[in-house]
Amino acid sequence: MLDAVFETFDDPDANFLQQFQTTGFDSRFFELYLFAYFSRSGFEVKPRSPKPDFIVSRQGTSVAIEATTVNPSTSGILAKFGKQISELSTAELREYEENELPIRFGSPLVSKLKAKYWELEQCRDMPFVIAIQAFHDEESLALGDHALSAYLFGLKHTWNWTEEGRLNVESSRITTHAVASKEIPSGFFSLPHAEHISAVVFTNSGTHAKFGRMGYQHGIGCEVFEIGRMGSCLNPDPDAMDSTFFQYNLDDPPLVETWGQGLVALHNPNARHPVPRGFFVDALDVRHEENRLKHFPAGWHPFSSKTVFVDLGDAKREIAKLMPKLGPSRLILAITRDEFWKIFRNSPHKSFPTSEEDGWFSDETQALIGTVFRDTIDNDWGFVILGRDEYFLFRAIVYETELKSRDIAKTSLQLKMVEILSKPQRIFPQS
Numbered sequence: 001m002l003d004a005v006f007e008t009f010d011d012p013d014a015n016f017l018q019q020f021q022t023t024g025f026d027s028r029f030f031e032l033y034l035f036a037y038f039s040r041s042g043f044e045v046k047p048r049s050p051k052p053d054f055i056v057s058r059q060g061t062s063v064a065i066e067a068t069t070v071n072p073s074t075s076g077i078l079a080k081f082g083k084q085i086s087e088l089s090t091a092e093l094r095e096y097e098e099n100e101l102p103i104r105f106g107s108p109l110v111s112k113l114k115a116k117y118w119e120l121e122q123c124r125d126m127p128f129v130i131a132i133q134a135f136h137d138e139e140s141l142a143l144g145d146h147a148l149s150a151y152l153f154g155l156k157h158t159w160n161w162t163e164e165g166r167l168n169v170e171s172s173r174i175t176t177h178a179v180a181s182k183e184i185p186s187g188f189f190s191l192p193h194a195e196h197i198s199a200v201v202f203t204n205s206g207t208h209a210k211f212g213r214m215g216y217q218h219g220i221g222c223e224v225f226e227i228g229r230m231g232s233c234l235n236p237d238p239d240a241m242d243s244t245f246f247q248y249n250l251d252d253p254p255l256v257e258t259w260g261q262g263l264v265a266l267h268n269p270n271a272r273h274p275v276p277r278g279f280f281v282d283a284l285d286v287r288h289e290e291n292r293l294k295h296f297p298a299g300w301h302p303f304s305s306k307t308v309f310v311d312l313g314d315a316k317r318e319i320a321k322l323m324p325k326l327g328p329s330r331l332i333l334a335i336t337r338d339e340f341w342k343i344f345r346n347s348p349h350k351s352f353p354t355s356e357e358d359g360w361f362s363d364e365t366q367a368l369i370g371t372v373f374r375d376t377i378d379n380d381w382g383f384v385i386l387g388r389d390e391y392f393l394f395r396a397i398v399y400e401t402e403l404k405s406r407d408i409a410k411t412s413l414q415l416k417m418v419e420i421l422s423k424p425q426r427i428f429p430q431s
Helices: 002-006 016-020 025-039 076-081 090-115 146-153 208-217 314-322 337-344 406-421
Strands: 054-058 061-070 128-134 155-161 167-173 176-179 182-185 199-202 225-233 244-249 264-267 284-289 292-296 302-311 332-335 355-363 369-375 381-388 394-403
Touching: 002 025, 002 208, 016 025, 025 054, 025 061, 025 128, 025 208, 061 090, 076 090, 090 128, 090 146, 090 176, 090 182, 146 155, 146 199, 146 264, 167 292, 208 225, 208 302, 332 337, 332 406, 337 355, 337 369, 355 406, 369 406, 381 406, 394 406
Parallel strands: 061 128, 128 199, 264 284
Antiparallel strands: 054 061, 155 167, 176 182, 199 264, 225 244, 225 302, 284 292, 332 355, 355 369, 369 381, 381 394
């Protein structure tokens, strides 16, 4: 999967491979993940220059983006007094998230602020965004955006239950973050010149695990690997204090994972050039409105997860031969035409004037959609099944015609969908 993404990757500095293979592995990996996200999620990625890392366009809006990472401290207070995250008690973890982690985020963010990218000719008069991921500790990727959000907005949230059992969340201002003798001001978005920073995009999933799962969806390694994933995700209930636990096997996924699942876009309320809501496809938008932070999810949103890869080699193929099975339960649902087109969205569509659609279908995870149609010239029937290509656009992957009746076409479509879904592949690249 890394190779497939790198094939179309532009390296204006001509040093990507050298840094990827030596001292800059984490930052370059994150950069490659961002390119995979932008290039395969409906953005136009403009030819790259050394600064900034990306300029992307979507729906008439162009945005400049610079990537950075939180790296281990080699000197100073944090290096001297820091602990591994797994070594922290509950109280120490709370202190770590309230003070040390914001300081760690603050260092690379302030460095990018001082660089004044918005003064570059190619960045003028457009939103400027910093993308960040934390690699400073072996377990840092298990942490979400809570500490970063507190630092950016200078806000701390507490909650309690009302007598009616409703969750009440209150905000209070944070002025500083301090560890021993090191102290920084809170509220990055309120710093001088920060109005030029339109948003900060965070993820903890731009890693090899993401590429492994996405590759599996593309059909890579499905015959030899067993992959499981567990973690926590957003609970959409406004009165739920805790996240939702999830666990699934990628041979039977409950959803089609996108490159943007796990991204969080934290928008600057003081931005000179704001980024429109929903610009970052599949990301969770966080905005300061009505004196509080509001979250706008684009769909299923994981906070953090752990992926386990088991290489079974030829054993998986042999087990499949010795133990044939019908597979997990499947639902192939009849849906309305409007529902079909809502799923289809902006995928390319070919109009066939000699055919008349007469039924629309989807599986319960919306990995596949399909339609039954009648040929108005020959008066026979057919069906087409559509799956996502590497750019997440729905395209035909199975097409059959000259069937005698609608019932035969419908049943054939449903059985073929079940057959396709019995294998882990959910992305179908097309030449």
